[in-house]
Amino acid sequence: MSTTSTASASGARGVARRGGSAPDTGTTPRRRRIRWQPAWLFMAPSLTIIAVFIAYPIVESFRYSLYDWRVGADSQEWLGLGNYTELFGDERFWNALRVTVIFAVASVALQLLLGYAAAAALQRDGWFNRVVRSAFFFPTVVALAVIGLVWRFLLDPQIGLVSGLIERFGGDPVQWLQDPALALPTVIFVSVWKNVGFTMIILLAALKGVPAQLYEAARLDGASGWRLTRHVTLPSIRPALLFATMIMTINSLQVFDLVYVMTNGGPLFATDTLVTMMFREGFENFRIGYASAIAWVLFALILLLSALQLKLFRYRDVD
């Protein structure tokens, strides 16, 4: 079933590409006159909600970042860019930035690699493949808080299954989450473990959309193995790679729940990401202005990386 609908979707896309531009150009002025109004009506509910509950609070948080903001105080102390200059002189911030970048790069790279491998291996539609796909996807369904909890127990040096097995085979328990050198790799592992199913599914969809003729033509030219992947598969699934990479990058730069449950940023700030630092400053140290400044620096970072990714993947709209 999935094969047929994929084929029809990609076929439809092909039609749009070929036939899209010709009628459009002639009718554009007429369209513009009569159509801008319905567009706003269609967007009204979403834009209202976004404006009220997302955009306005975001702008508000920028205002906080210019003050030494105390929630509910009658007057606030104006700092201008003071929070930002303090931030750039704060070693914790640079540490959190380093941790966040390492986390994001490593987890995105591993997720792409393993997700692609799994998708390629499970491409065919047998019942067995489908069961394995579901199993790989299952961790994605589960709340991060639950996953953090379960892995924290599994990796516990005393009661965890992992240590139990290592000890049974004569090893010493490993301090997965207690050793500053191991804590970050461990958290990255769990994050990849959870999210690799999502990447797999997205890439699987894309792989199924690659027309068989492309492969046949390339084989006739003598391409096989890696060359086939490099010159046919990867270019064909570039849009899906872009979507997956962008979403994963945005999400992993904002990683919070998993770290909060597993290590709360410790030991010795080894897993302290920008958002856990922000959370600590805002809700434990009550420095809302400072926390907001961290959020805005993170926003700038994500915006920059997203723009870079768009450039890297040479993103072009069909529309």
Place this chain on the structure above:
Amino acid sequence: MRATRAALLAIGTAAAVTLAACGGSDDDGGSGEAAGPVALTLWTGFTGGDRAAYEELIATFNETHDDIQVTMEVQPWDTIAQTLPSAWGTGQGPDLATPNFDPNVIGRYLETDSLLALDAVGDGEDQINVDQLAPAAVEAFTVDGELYAVPANVATLQLYYNKALFAAAGVDAPPATVDDFRAVAQQLTGDGVYGLSLAERETIQMWPILQWLDGGDIVGDDNCSVLDSPENIESLTTWAQLVQDGVAPVGLTGAESDALFSAGQAAMQLNGPWAAPGYTDAGIDLGVAPVPTGVDGDVTLASTVPLAVSANTDHPEEAQEFLAWWTGVDAQKQFALASGFPPVRTDLADDPELAANDVVSAFAAALPSGRLYLQGVPNATEVDAEGYVPLIGEITRGEDVAGAAAAATERIDAITGCQS
């Protein structure tokens, strides 16, 4: 993409109408109408095993008070930290709350005038009897001569020990002095067993007790760090060396430290009354002893959770009546027996029922020597998270104690604003 307040209200009302069918809750925020009993809302962070004892306490209050009904809404501490400042800061929110498990948080809420100064103080029927409450807590909750909270609970730490491991090692009594403490811990170490289970972070503080036992401290009266003083460096060096020798584990959280003791892999641990039921359930042959005597006499850590009233409550008298009842003799006796926590009052020491309860009496006995962690230190939460906890983490992993203590001192002094 701009939102004016008018637009906000407009969609608000529209949406409220459409969603009325979903059935909103009739939350009245405690606004006082004369009809019926006064309703008070209380937010607390008492999740987990102790929750039942607090809920029973509230039930008893509601049964015995026709004119006041209290509803306790329990939520995780970090949720309270995220919502209560906004709620109280904007003049709304619950009438009563435990704003944090850290008593030092009182100062934060005073900055926004969110707390009611308690004036129903005295030894009358419906008054808060300050003279009988645990002095450390009263001191922590008094700012510029005004009392802003009462202790919702008070706990002390005592020495838990594993009797089976002690017997196996031929040690017949828990250590009595700090030197004994170190010697026994070393003696019991071996065969996959740690002499002492220690936690460094996300835990009730254990390390400050070790320093206090050696006559040390963290922050002095002038709010300046004393961690780099010779006696503190000596104390920190001694204990860090024990950790590196394998007498105590490195880098555990509170929960992991508890698991170590529960698994019978540690002979001793400093912990509060809440830990006792779990250890018994896990099959540990459990002993509870006083913390060994330090060079300056008896000392242990005390912790207390503040219970405060909103400055904007419509029912300040009823709220204080509730606090008076909560800290009263009957309620504290009921609570102590149900939870194992010592009573927040000092005048229950001779009560026969409490004395007969091993856990309660053991932890109550430590009340006079209990000290609060970083009491009265400005920005104490930050001093802990940015200064003290990292220091312990560094020295137990082999960093030079003098250097790490000097760096921590510098950081702490910047946070407290100490002028040295």
Place this chain on the structure above:
Amino acid sequence: MSTDLRAGAQSSLKWILLGIGLVFALVPFVWMVTGSFRTEADLFAAPDRLWPATWSLHGYRGIWAELPFLRLIVNSFVFAGVTTLLCLLFDSMCAYALARIRFRGSTLCFWLVIATLMIPFQVTLIPVFVELFHLGWLDTYQGLILPRATSAFGIFMLRQFFISIPRELDEAARIDGAGHLRIYFRIILPLAKPALATLAVLHFMNLWNDLLWPLIVTSSTDMRTLPAGLTLFGGQHVIDHAVLLAGATISLLPLAIAFFLAQRYFVAGVATTGLK
């Protein structure tokens, strides 16, 4: 290809790796479920076993006795269900405008929507909380649902799908005199069913699992969702492993059932979102 020896070796390596992957993916959940039936003493005595020595129900008993269980489940379904439905409607409407109608400011709108994904949600907590206060929506269903009733992710995803639907279909309908509303309902939505189904599952799953939002918006036990209600069992100092694992198992159970019932459709559905 299957006759080739080297390919045979490769494929057995593939199965071995897949097998290892399967173990990694599933064992934590098995451990979670069996752990919820173990006593503390059992857990500490035999950490290397996957199976309880004796089955104990104490993890579940406490939760069952102390929570208004039915109420929490109803709340969870109302919150996740209604929000998902509203989200699908609003997201698809907005995506329709962005993908199928040419108008000035459409690119700007699109990027503004995407940009809201890039700010950590935690930083908006306080302003949103204050807003909900002024609206009187705290501890209400509308407060839980409405702020979540659209998502930038959903708009992004649906827009990408709608763009791939051939424009000729619109043109034909327009010649027949159809307006945008008709095209949206009669042509675009039916064609977008797989994408909508996928988005529905993703939204439902995220909303069901959401912990922070319900905790912030609701305060009374009667308004809590299931995961939020279960936070009552994680103590500050004391951890009862069986109780926490039982809570995790219970909150996962409805999702797991839904997942395995919809699994075939879902894995296929995600595969047809036509992401470009």
